[in-house]
Amino acid sequence: MNKSISATPRALDLAREVLNVEAAAVQALATRLDENFLHALNLILRCEGRVIVSGMGKSGHIARKIASTMSSTGTPAYFVHPGEASHGDLGMITSEDVIIALSYSGESQELMSIVPMIKRQGAKLISMTGNPLSSLAKAADVHLNAAVDKEACPMGLAPTASTTAALALGDALAVALLDAKGFSAEDFALSHPGGSLGRRLLTHVRDIMRSDKRLPMVREDAMLGNAILEMSKKGVGMTAIVDAGQHVLGIYTDGDLRRTLEKKLDFNATTVRSVMSANPRCIGPDALAAEAVQIMEQYNINQMLVVDEKHRLVGALNMHDLLHAKVI
Numbered sequence: 001m002n003k004s005i006s007a008t009p010r011a012l013d014l015a016r017e018v019l020n021v022e023a024a025a026v027q028a029l030a031t032r033l034d035e036n037f038l039h040a041l042n043l044i045l046r047c048e049g050r051v052i053v054s055g056m057g058k059s060g061h062i063a064r065k066i067a068s069t070m071s072s073t074g075t076p077a078y079f080v081h082p083g084e085a086s087h088g089d090l091g092m093i094t095s096e097d098v099i100i101a102l103s104y105s106g107e108s109q110e111l112m113s114i115v116p117m118i119k120r121q122g123a124k125l126i127s128m129t130g131n132p133l134s135s136l137a138k139a140a141d142v143h144l145n146a147a148v149d150k151e152a153c154p155m156g157l158a159p160t161a162s163t164t165a166a167l168a169l170g171d172a173l174a175v176a177l178l179d180a181k182g183f184s185a186e187d188f189a190l191s192h193p194g195g196s197l198g199r200r201l202l203t204h205v206r207d208i209m210r211s212d213k214r215l216p217m218v219r220e221d222a223m224l225g226n227a228i229l230e231m232s233k234k235g236v237g238m239t240a241i242v243d244a245g246q247h248v249l250g251i252y253t254d255g256d257l258r259r260t261l262e263k264k265l266d267f268n269a270t271t272v273r274s275v276m277s278a279n280p281r282c283i284g285p286d287a288l289a290a291e292a293v294q295i296m297e298q299y300n301i302n303q304m305l306v307v308d309e310k311h312r313l314v315g316a317l318n319m320h321d322l323l324h325a326k327v328i
Contacts, residue, residue, distance in 0.1 A: 018160065021151075021160075022164040022165075028149070029146065029172075041173065041176055043124050044173070047097065050078065050096075050098075051070060052093060053067040053079050054080045054102070055103060056083070056110045056111065059102040059166065062102055062163050063102045066170030066171075069171060069174045070174045070177065073177070074177065075177045075181070080093070082111045082113075083110050093117075094123065095122035095123055099123055100170075101115075101125060101126070102128045105134060106133075106134020107131075107136065108136070112139075124142075127143045128169060129144075129146065146162070146166045147165075148161040148165050152164075203289040203290075203325055204287065205284065205288070205289055205292055206285035206306075208289055208322065208325045208327070209314075209315030209317045209321070210236060210321070211316075216233070216240060216316060217230070217240040217241070218240075218241060219244070220250075220272070220273045221271055224275060231252070231254075236316055236318050237253060238252060238303040240305050240313050240316065242312075242313050245312065248305055248313050249273065249276070250273065250280060251276060251277050251280035252272055252275065259275075260275050281295055281301060282305045283305075283306055284307065285314055292304055292322065293322055293327060296319060302318055303316065
């Protein structure tokens with residue numbers, strides 16, 4: 001690296017100009033969307049095979065991203081390299097498939113060499129180019145115009161605004177398809193089980209709650225001293241107070257203990273029911289763990305009891321359990 005070279009204030013002006021040019025290119029796409037976009041959507045929605053996205057060079061990188069975005073939003077798609085397609089991978093394509101071909105010039109040799117075979121197979125072809133009069137645009141069943149006024153590169157050479165526009169148009173397709181198919185956040189989580197969103201949307205209270213021998217609880221007639229021992233033994237920072245049928249009557253927490261200490265009550269002569277917090281916030285085991293987080297944050301509490309439909313105690317959890325499960 002030449003250490004004598006350093007950035008100047010001009011670099012900021014140039015960077016701002018790049019962002020402005022690319023933003024304008026994307027904005028212009030919105031004004032050009034027409035019936036061709038709807039036609040492309042319908043071809044994909046009616047596709048009984050697979051969606052195949054292809055492109056060379058920078059367009060190929062954008063094509064890969066479009067395929068990935070579609071796959072994660074309910075439209076299974078995959079990328080096929082046009083160069084590899086002409087050497088055997090074309091065998092993946094069937095008459096039931098829809099191909100989305102990206103080439104800004106619309107004259108990519110690698111793509112045009114496989115177009116005749118795509119048409120012969122009977123697959124539908126959607127082209128995304130910057131030239132509606134190009135060979136690829138004319139060969140397609142539907143053409144999506146991704147033209148830009150200029151590239152953001154000062155020399156007008158490097159694909160910049162054009163690739164941004166193509167990427168945005170691909171995102172528009174993916175999101176429109178998502179909406180048409182009724183794809184939900186839960187569906188998205190199913191294809192992203194390893195991510196934070198997947199954990200939030202797939203983890204239920206029953207998956208992380210403490211139950212059975214780990215569940216802190218005492219009867220309503222228990223002495224306060226016994227309740228404190230139960231809290232210490234189970235390490236949840238609270239204990240549930242239940243009746244003979246294990247219905248929740250109240251909760252006694254670390255905060256309640258501090259307030260009790262201020263009153264200087266006799267732990268062995270005071271029932272826990274007389275100092276508990278009655279009608280505590282509870283949640284069902286089938287609720288999402290994220291919902292438990294929302295309730296805790298809304299009411300500024302650190303623990304929650306889990307009850308069944310008859311309000312019987314079945315579990316307990318605290319903020320630490322949610323943190324450990326990486327729901328937060």
